[in-house]
Amino acid sequence: MSDIPSASLEIGPSDDYVKRRRRRSIVIVGLVVVLVAAGLSYVFRAPSRLTDASDAFAPGLADIMERIHAENDNVIAKHPGEYVTIVVLLPMSGDVAKTGLSLGTLRHSLQGSHLAQLWRNREQAAAPYIRLLVGDITPGEWEDTVADLEARVQSERILAVTGLGASVDATKRVIDRLSKDNIAMVAALITSDELQRHQALVRVAPLNSDQAEALVRFARRAVPALKPVVVMDTNSGDSYSRTLSSAYDRTLAPVLGAKRRGQALTFDSTANASSTVIGNIADTICGSDANAVFYAGRAQGLPALLRGLSLSRPCVQRDISVFAGDDTSEQAHLVKSPIWEDNGGKIRLYYTPLAHSANVTDHGSRVLPAIKARFGNGDEKGYVRLFPAESLDDGHAIMHHDAVYVAIKAIDRYAKDDLAKLGPQEVAAMLRSGTIKVQGASGDIAIDRDGNPLREEIPVLRLTPYGATVFAEWSSPEPAGDIRQ
Missing domain, CATH: 3.40.50.2300 (Response regulator)
Structure with missing residues (x-):
């Protein structure tokens, strides 16, 4: 669970990643100077703020980021024309007291997202296959991350955004910005009654x-x-x-x-x-x-x-x-x-947790056996086998799994269509159509036309x-x- 000793602890990016970004920026600037001096025009782009690099964030997240990276490489190598990208946006650094999410919560969130990715990609005739990228929406970082995301929708084949962090002001600004472009969003943890009725946003957590x-x-x-x-x-x-x-x-x-x-x-x-x-x-x-x-x-x-x-x-x-x-x-x-x-x-x-290990472990739980299997130890890609030292009791792995799962279900509704013509606007329209019903790890999820989940219990x-x-x-x-x- 949370391994943060103090609520005021800053979760920063890894030193290796900061140095690598600085070296790359210096190289880019040097190239520009040389090309300009030669009378040539050179258009360059800064390193993407959407990443699957294992050293991008805090060291405690390196393992799960490496797993995401390996699965992404596998998808791109084996299915170069059959994958789409889902971006997980979370406050990956900064003061926990301001972001609302500890390092342990971030780790579980990424683990749950990756679990949904793995199980989707192993299905027979799984196209479109799922690639995950992660972006930082910590206050002070979110504007650059969202701008980069908007610029890379087509080149990275981005169809949906999940995660989005807790119900704080920075999250609201991210939602407002992405809503203007009608980019599909599935929030995993947002519960505030104020953060609803955005045209492209749905959530899996109860208000x-x-x-x-x-x-x-x-x-x-x-x-x-x-x-x-x-x-x-x-x-x-x-x-x-x-x-x-x-x-x-x-x-x-x-x-x-x-x-x-x-x-x-x-x-x-x-x-x-x-x-x-x-x-x-x-x-x-x-x-x-x-x-x-x-x-x-x-x-x-x-x-x-x-x-x-x-x-x-x-x-x-x-x-x-x-x-x-x-x-x-x-x-x-x-x-x-x-x-x-x-x-x-x-x-x-x-x-009231958003989910609990009882959802996927109790025999009396109404969660489907096939979904329970994703979190058990009977399969090599089950959560317990993949992350034996972790606990599901905080519910974050379950909720982020379900957020990615809901996004995938909306994307799958277009599986027979031309993927090249499919964009996040179409996925947003499907999510808000009132037709999305998913039997998730947190229970049955039916999304109403306002983007809210209908929960009976x-x-x-x-x-x-x-x-x-x-x-x-x-x-x-x-x-x-x-x-x-």
Whole structure:
């Protein structure tokens, strides 16, 4: 899972890649000077920002990038006229607190994308075969990456973009830019209700409003005489936190009277020492009669809140349940020291992951056996065999697999047509046609005409103080019903 020791850690490109780009730029400049001096015109292009180079990004991503590169080489060598390109756009560097994705999450995201590529390319009569390229959309990098992508649509045979990162401002700008050219996009993790109704965008993750409804339904069963308080991040640049908070308010208001709901408590994750504010919020909660907390913020703020709750005698004595959205998956990795004091399970954390290993491992899961096989160890190209040291519990490999899988299914609808005439605009039209239904690893996915997935159930997990996950139940994103008192 995430191997990032601190939320403020910068994920930078590899030193080798930076040096290689610098050497290539120097060579190009030198050639231009020579050619101009000779009275010749020379048109050159900078190195592509879309890459499958193993040294392009952080060293922890070298293995998966090398696997993508090897599969791409195999496709180009064996099927030179029968492949198309899908570009995975992710914040591959930068401050994790701003991008929302840790190094472990990025690694799992690329692994899931590659898994979908491998299984598609091994099918009989698989044309068009799939080539993957990766681009960095970290704040400060995304404009150059998107400009390069737009310039290379035809030369690289680009038909779709997947990934797109978390629901932050940089992601919105990328979507806005690609939407102008009607380039097909399949978002793997975006859940913000604000980032919808873009003509070329679809997503495979449930909206924050759906997650909020599923959590409230579950909370009614898990906490007798529910008395909740909402804790929200006021960071204006984080659409995820903002829309999750609004969804909690909108969902709780019809089912709980005002006397049963505490006044919302806020913090700003962009401020220095925001954890101190969160600690004070925990003290306020423990001084009230609240028995549930609906948390609308990024995972980095949860440890401070949970530690504060678990160190308070009043909170421990009456039990407190914390409910959070899918970003909590960033904390779903085993740690030696507990994130908060266990206190015999008196402080509990539940969250709605976008997917979980139970999707592809449990016998009772409704995921197709053929899709489960992609993630098992019974096949040499199964996830467990390819990446034996990894875990599926954060759901990111599953969600990015499904994003690429959905893009492939849309492309396949044109398989009998002339590939040379097929572009990302046609794929976007197919994705938004209301006809795409996929039995994915995260469950059945039906894309409506607004580009949103229709999900009948959302998993709810419990996260232990040591970062382990325990499946709680499936909950419906239907309205929670009236329990007003």
